[in-house]
Amino acid sequence: MNLDIITIGDEILIGQIVDTNSAWMAQKLNDEGINVREIISISDDPEHIVETFTESAKKVQLVLVTGGLGPTRDDKTKDTICDFFNTRLVSDPTVLQNIEDLLNKRGIALNRLNQDQALVPENSRVFQNKLGTAPGLLLEKNGCTYIFMPGVPFEMKYLMEFEVIPFLRNNFQTSTIYHKTVLTQGLPESMLAEKISDWEDGLPTHIKLAYLPSPQGVRLRLSARGMEQSKMETEVAELIAGLQKLIAANIYGFNEESPAASIGKILKSKGLTISTAESCTGGALAALFTENPGSSDYFKGGVVAYSNEVKINLLDIDEELILIHGAVSREVVEKMALHACKLMKTDLAVATSGIAGPGGGTPEKPVGTVWVAVACQGSVVSQLYNFGSDRDRNITRTGQNALFMIRKLLITL
Amino acid sequence: MNLDIITIGDEILIGQIVDTNSAWMAQKLNDEGINVREIISISDDPEHIVETFTESAKKVQLVLVTGGLGPTRDDKTKDTICDFFNTRLVSDPTVLQNIEDLLNKRGIALNRLNQDQALVPENSRVFQNKLGTAPGLLLEKNGCTYIFMPGVPFEMKYLMEFEVIPFLRNNFQTSTIYHKTVLTQGLPESMLAEKISDWEDGLPTHIKLAYLPSPQGVRLRLSARGMEQSKMETEVAELIAGLQKLIAANIYGFNEESPAASIGKILKSKGLTISTAESCTGGALAALFTENPGSSDYFKGGVVAYSNEVKINLLDIDEELILIHGAVSREVVEKMALHACKLMKTDLAVATSGIAGPGGGTPEKPVGTVWVAVACQGSVVSQLYNFGSDRDRNITRTGQNALFMIRKLLITL
Numbered sequence: 001m002n003l004d005i006i007t008i009g010d011e012i013l014i015g016q017i018v019d020t021n022s023a024w025m026a027q028k029l030n031d032e033g034i035n036v037r038e039i040i041s042i043s044d045d046p047e048h049i050v051e052t053f054t055e056s057a058k059k060v061q062l063v064l065v066t067g068g069l070g071p072t073r074d075d076k077t078k079d080t081i082c083d084f085f086n087t088r089l090v091s092d093p094t095v096l097q098n099i100e101d102l103l104n105k106r107g108i109a110l111n112r113l114n115q116d117q118a119l120v121p122e123n124s125r126v127f128q129n130k131l132g133t134a135p136g137l138l139l140e141k142n143g144c145t146y147i148f149m150p151g152v153p154f155e156m157k158y159l160m161e162f163e164v165i166p167f168l169r170n171n172f173q174t175s176t177i178y179h180k181t182v183l184t185q186g187l188p189e190s191m192l193a194e195k196i197s198d199w200e201d202g203l204p205t206h207i208k209l210a211y212l213p214s215p216q217g218v219r220l221r222l223s224a225r226g227m228e229q230s231k232m233e234t235e236v237a238e239l240i241a242g243l244q245k246l247i248a249a250n251i252y253g254f255n256e257e258s259p260a261a262s263i264g265k266i267l268k269s270k271g272l273t274i275s276t277a278e279s280c281t282g283g284a285l286a287a288l289f290t291e292n293p294g295s296s297d298y299f300k301g302g303v304v305a306y307s308n309e310v311k312i313n314l315l316d317i318d319e320e321l322i323l324i325h326g327a328v329s330r331e332v333v334e335k336m337a338l339h340a341c342k343l344m345k346t347d348l349a350v351a352t353s354g355i356a357g358p359g360g361g362t363p364e365k366p367v368g369t370v371w372v373a374v375a376c377q378g379s380v381v382s383q384l385y386n387f388g389s390d391r392d393r394n395i396t397r398t399g400q401n402a403l404f405m406i407r408k409l410l411i412t413l
Numbered sequence: 414m415n416l417d418i419i420t421i422g423d424e425i426l427i428g429q430i431v432d433t434n435s436a437w438m439a440q441k442l443n444d445e446g447i448n449v450r451e452i453i454s455i456s457d458d459p460e461h462i463v464e465t466f467t468e469s470a471k472k473v474q475l476v477l478v479t480g481g482l483g484p485t486r487d488d489k490t491k492d493t494i495c496d497f498f499n500t501r502l503v504s505d506p507t508v509l510q511n512i513e514d515l516l517n518k519r520g521i522a523l524n525r526l527n528q529d530q531a532l533v534p535e536n537s538r539v540f541q542n543k544l545g546t547a548p549g550l551l552l553e554k555n556g557c558t559y560i561f562m563p564g565v566p567f568e569m570k571y572l573m574e575f576e577v578i579p580f581l582r583n584n585f586q587t588s589t590i591y592h593k594t595v596l597t598q599g600l601p602e603s604m605l606a607e608k609i610s611d612w613e614d615g616l617p618t619h620i621k622l623a624y625l626p627s628p629q630g631v632r633l634r635l636s637a638r639g640m641e642q643s644k645m646e647t648e649v650a651e652l653i654a655g656l657q658k659l660i661a662a663n664i665y666g667f668n669e670e671s672p673a674a675s676i677g678k679i680l681k682s683k684g685l686t687i688s689t690a691e692s693c694t695g696g697a698l699a700a701l702f703t704e705n706p707g708s709s710d711y712f713k714g715g716v717v718a719y720s721n722e723v724k725i726n727l728l729d730i731d732e733e734l735i736l737i738h739g740a741v742s743r744e745v746v747e748k749m750a751l752h753a754c755k756l757m758k759t760d761l762a763v764a765t766s767g768i769a770g771p772g773g774g775t776p777e778k779p780v781g782t783v784w785v786a787v788a789c790q791g792s793v794v795s796q797l798y799n800f801g802s803d804r805d806r807n808i809t810r811t812g813q814n815a816l817f818m819i820r821k822l823l824i825t826l
Contacts, residue, residue, distance in 0.1 A: 012452065018433050019432060022428075023429075037461075283700035284704075301717050304716070310714030310757050343726070344726075386519065388515075388518065
């Protein structure tokens with residue numbers, strides 16, 4: 001089944017807020033095998049609202065609408081709804097009771113504005129919103145069902161989970177879709193595509209492949225449709241096994257996992273610890289580890305050795321080594337990693353040193369020149385990268401490539 | 414002028430990614446006085462693409478399209494574009510050269526897929542994309558202009574800033590809008606609104622105020638419309654001077670500046686240096702400093718003392734102090750800051766220690782308990798925070814509050 005999501009409100013159209021609601025709804029609907037045909041953000045303008053409702057009804061039998069039902073501009077959208085569905089507003093006693101209960105809890109007396117919030121279109125089905133004053137509403141016109149929800153994310157989520165999705169399950173035919181995403185690192189999109197092109201050509205027609213590039217690497221999403229859940233799971237698992245044979249070293253996880261979280265899992269399972277010694281990534285690499293719950297099990301600490309003085313004093317790097325080779329060099333970055341291991345008593349350590357830009361480049365070492373080293377139980381590997389001119393990107397790519405190097409090393413242990 | 418933004422790609426419709434591009438674009442367009450009529454997310458399906466293009470052309474003279482231009486075969490958009498605009502693909506030598514240059518830098522050989530990326534519709538205007546392999550494209554049909562950009566955020570942003578917006582300025586009638594954003598920290602939205610309510614009531618009708626909450630604090634955007642640029646600038650400057658009188662301590666900058674960049678400016682102007690000693694922020698606070706170009710002028714380094722062992726060995730914290738007070742305590746965090754100053758020979762140091770969650774909380778010190786200390790030339794100030802239960806939010810809020818404490822201290826020096 002197909003549906004449209006319509007978001008009403010100027011704040012998205014002027015870029016004041018990012019529409020995170022639609023993605024959340026789309027994911028939940030997808031889990032139910034419901035296909036989102038279009039996501040449309042429009043203004044509060046009544047004419048625009050009516051036009052969009054009318055257009056969607058030509059294509060889908062179900063429309064989910066968020067926004068436009070808050071306490072301030074409430075009236076406008078509700079009036080538009082009444083015009084469109086050819087009905088009028090009536091006070092709903094259950095909604096009014098809910099509003100009174102909510103306000104009582106906060107010690108606030110009911111005012112006129114709140115009383116108006118209990119007004120709903122006469123022929124609508126009401127979904128009670130226990131977390132807020134604006135209820136969910138369902139109306140029908142010309143064979144299309146419209147469900148209205150408030151735009152406040154936690155209220156919308158409550159209504160979706162406890163009212164709307166159960167209603168859809170009972171009242172609509174939903175097909176089954178099964179997604180699995182393979183997370184890869186270390187191969188640019190075009191090289192990855194070349195490596196797996198025969199495998200891709202052999203995919204059955206009911207399974208679709210999508211390439212989704214992200215700062216963490218390219219994600220490969222397989223989507224199966226229209227079969228029994230267990231059959232799709234088996235078939236996708238078999239296809240992924242085939243993929244593993246081609247790019248085993250580049251697959252770091254599945255679905256939503258981050259590269260650092262996946263490394264954390266391996267470290268924990270092997271009882272190993274890690275530390276960081278960062279120059280050009282300036283703390284960002286340590287932050288990739290520590291953003292994961294439970295990272296203190298394997299991440300012990302790090303040194304952000306941004307100045308040469310800190311490299312010398314805290315990481316015990318020989319000043320002469322820096323004078324001879326420069327701070328951005330194999331020699332220095334390898335010592336940084338080895339010394340971090342010793343200093344923080346960890347099994348592994350990763351070190352970065354590079355020219356993130358925009359300043360600091362030389363003809364020999366232009367902006368984007370980066371050395372990364374990974375030390376492990378006394379030995380060390382290192383690699384030179386030549387990234388681009390964008391500072392943010394250089395920091396991100398250094399971090400992600402460092403994680404890829406750690407992973408490669410870890411799977412050999 | 415009105416335009417539509419169309420986003421092509423299944424990943425938004427299945428909720429795999431949140432569409433942050435459209436909000437960013439909408440904000441930039443708004444700054445140019447261009448109104449976004451609708452934001453529409455659709456699938457890769459050619460029929461759906463053509464239908465949406467056709468519908469938009471009935472309403473607007475300009476359509477910005479992102480997504481669907483990657484190197485792999487799930488991007489069928491180029492063929493669809495050719496059909497729609499009744500043209501064919503030809504290889505563009507400048508695009509091909511750019512692709513070769515980009516790949517050379519990364520030490521990758523050109524493959525067939527990359528060559529195909531240099532194919533552009535014959536009658537299109539090409540915007541060179543220096544940061545990626547897919548160029549921007551401009552085509553026209555029935556009086557409507559369509560501009561295509563890749564969906565990768567940093568590539569889209571590059572094309573918008575350096576190609577598309579300059580093009581729009583030269584070729585379309587844009588009304589004059591002047592925006593200035595006042596960046597505040599340390600006051601929640603509702604308290605801020607209360608403090609400045611008289612000032613807000615006194616705003617002239619041609620100047621609008623918007624509250625834009627963000628993880629860094631609340632941004633107040635003033636938008637003036639329909640007057641001479643110089644007159645708007647003067648009037649907004651006068652209004653901001655009035656605002657300064659009310660919330661001087663909370664204003665850390667203007668427009669796009671980050672709190673850490675603004676602190677960096679002050680440090681540099683005063684010839685001061687800073688270092689970090691982080692437990693719960695795990696490198697994220699150092700990264701806030703080092704993401705700014707030129708940060709090596711004032712940021713010397715940091716220690717991520719995630720484990721107690723690293724606190725003891727690297728930051729020279731007395732083990733007994735941790736045993737008596739716990740690692741999350743005023744006593745420990747103050748010593749962390751003071752020792753970081755000494756160790757890294759900086760004028761200031763900032764230290765964090767807290768329970769980010771989800772694990773590690775106790776009845777006495779629940780998840781969200783955080784201590785922050787700022788040391789400056791031998792003395793130290795510290796503060797206890799009680800944040801919520803969300804790990805990411807706790808790390809972000811600790812970092813932002815630490816920056817606010819540094820700023821407060823700096824302006825007294």
